[in-house]
Amino acid sequence: MPELPEAERARQEIERALGREIVAVDDADTYVCRPHAPGEIAAALTGRRLTAAHRRGKFMWVETDDDGPDLGLHLGMAGRIVVDEPPSEQGWDRFALDFADGGRLALRDKRRLGRAVIEPDFAHVGPDAGEVSRAEFRARIGRGNMPLKARLLDQRAIAGVGNLLADEILWQAGLSPRRPTGSLSNEELDELRRATRRAIRNSIRRGGAHTGELNPERVAGGRCPRCGSELSRARIGGRTTYWCPRHQPDRLRASS
């Protein structure tokens, strides 16, 4: 279930592999390792050691010693990073490093939508959703007129929010996923940023994007944990979306 919290967990897992000499690389999956040809990543990494693991949103990269190339990793839709585990019996290890101490790091991904590349390019990736400044958040999220939920999912705007986290954030902030981004006031954008940071912090602490309050109700007939209203469901930004029509109205309720 990789969103930002799962990527952060994966980054921490990679840190367990730092400092060990790489003696073999399995880069035979030409889809996961595209555009590299088999053996290219192996040639670039064999003999080196990983020295630091970083993350921006859901994108990870690992530095190597002696000015070696960075290794870029992405979990895709179903991937995770495992260190010092026996190889997957189902053949789901799409990329792997073997270390001199007998240990191993693998990208385990049954759907093959994860990625492993050398010298990843993050030019199009926005600032991390947990660290973006207030001014930057206002500018990047408030621009344009897409439905708000679609903008939250746009990794070029801010990086790290996936489908489950987006619904949780919008519910916490009391904003409709359908609101056009251009209709939000600065105060609403600031509240949205607070909800984003809080949801990310909590989900990392609790162990995943699926640990939000709204998540158990993201099913047909699910109800708002706050008021018990039946949740609305629609496809927004190409993703299935649940929200409370009462606490997250499409238009501001008339003040009285």
Added chain:
DNA sequence: ACCTATGTTGATAC
């Protein structure tokens, strides 16, 4: 058996 659903990203078309 067949159809739908699923956490992501990127390419493509308008």
Added chain:
DNA sequence: GGTATCAACATAGG
């Protein structure tokens, strides 16, 4: 340029 749709992949479930 901004936005919308589909495709890539493999599995699970009605």
